[in-house]
Amino acid sequence: MPPMKLCIMKQDILYIDPQSYGNLAAYDYNLLTNTQKDILYIHSQKYDYKAMNLPGKPWFKYNKLHSSLAKVLSYALTYAKIFCLIMCWRPRIIHVQWFKMPTFDYYFYKWTKRLFRFRLVFTAHNVLPHNSGKRYQSIYGKLYAICDAIVVHTSCTKKEIHQMFHIGKEKIHVIEHGILKIPVDIQRYEQSLQLYRQKYHLQGKIVFVSLGEQSPYKGIDLLAKIWTQNKELYDNDDICLLLVGKQKEINLRQVANCKNVIVENRHIPNDEFLYLLRAADVYLLPYRQISQSGALLTAISERIPVLVSRVGGLTDPLKIAPIGWEIDKLDEKGLKEALMSIIKAPKKIKDIKENFQAWEKVAEHYSWKRIGNETTKLYNTMIGQS
Structure with a gap:
């Protein structure tokens, strides 16, 4: 500038x-x-x-x-x-x-x-x-x-x-x-999105995503623990977990060994953040503490359904319109139940994505x-x- x-x-x-x-x-x-x-x-x-x-x-x-x-x-x-x-x-x-x-x-x-x-x-x-x-x-x-x-x-x-x-x-x-909107070259986006889907074998799967800093305050350690301990998650060929971003005070080596989990410990530029976000079916925000999340509002701008914990203002958009799910209680049982309810009802993901009136209502509010x-x-x- x-x-x-x-x-x-x-x-x-x-x-x-x-x-x-x-x-x-x-x-x-x-x-x-x-x-x-x-x-x-x-x-x-x-x-x-x-x-x-x-x-x-x-x-x-x-x-x-x-x-x-x-x-x-x-x-x-x-x-x-x-x-x-x-x-x-x-x-x-x-x-x-x-x-x-x-x-x-x-x-x-x-x-x-x-x-x-x-x-x-x-x-x-x-x-x-x-x-x-x-x-x-x-x-x-x-x-x-x-x-x-x-x-x-x-x-x-x-x-x-x-x-x-x-x-x-x-x-x-x-x-x-x-709501945060990341500018993008449409032609490059279409090419990159296809490459990411092929690279990570995402076709035909329910794709759960967390991007950016991977840290305990975001609840990523709890998510990793649940995934590695439950066969319905780690041995399920119909789902995929994508954790891409710099790791801070967290060890994700064990969950990275799961066949349906991709972990990359690196900084993500803005354009790649957007490409990976658009490959998601559900964006995960099981935060332990937060006031409000820029990642949440970026996911909303791309009309990606969200799974959020009841901290700070994470549930506020869901009070405006049904664009995702809340975790009843942020512990191993509560997070597992939330994930399993989504996996067992894949049609709801499609219904949320196609509820244009709900997304417009949220966009107008923010x-x-x-x-x-x-x-x-x-x-x-x-x-x-x-």
Whole structure:
């Protein structure tokens, strides 16, 4: 995204996302192109979505480095540039998407707010970072306290932040996560989809899929355990399990030995994510913890039926229309029963895929135009308070 000359206006907004690549780049693009405000977008050099018709600065490069020390120094230097920009530009609002170094971020925003008196908005995609336990609970309490507004994607996340950190409900705003659509070359897609079906021997099978990071917080260890211990799953030629993505704090070697399971421990680029997703009959989200999932909303955009656990906002789309299944209880028995109920009724998969009215209803609810309008209203309120 080429840098553009800035129009220096006091009501303008800095939108900062250190993690802007993959689904997060798609999120930023869809939100910002539907928000009617003057915004400068500070993002990662790894940004890999469509170019936006608004000013952008690809300043974050820490996530292209390997050394931990180099990452820390790079992140701090980027924020030194941001400090200079704030000093010269004096924005009314700074909207942050991720705190990658929470202690550093806390002191940076605490002191820059005192110096320059902007309003700080933070989007809490999750209450606390994934797989972190209570390690960051104290510092996130301080971060939430200095924010003037916190955006969350579900009402249950709002309730959790309110109860855990004693943050006033009036400061927490529910603005849902929109449906993520990955752009694709149709001709290349058709060729690649056929190649994947042949490579993984997917023809004529019920294909269960989990893509992206494979991790315990996503419940993938539980899924792998159930699959390897139940003959109805591991010895069934009519089904296939596809687990493709980088593995984090998880060992999938045993399930990879099952004849109907494909495991690939590697990063998936956006286009391949889409090709593999479209090969799925059911997308699996047996999460132990989550606020909302970009993968869920990408699956919905491709009209892939989903199997979800009852955490965070995963079941919210199913309350709008019957586009998948819920896991009654996320344990070995509950997940196995959910999988077996799908396997025993393959016609229901077809019925869900062809329920066009249901998919349209969900798409309308999660439209980016509506989400952009709600974000614009929040910005206007914050500017009015400054």
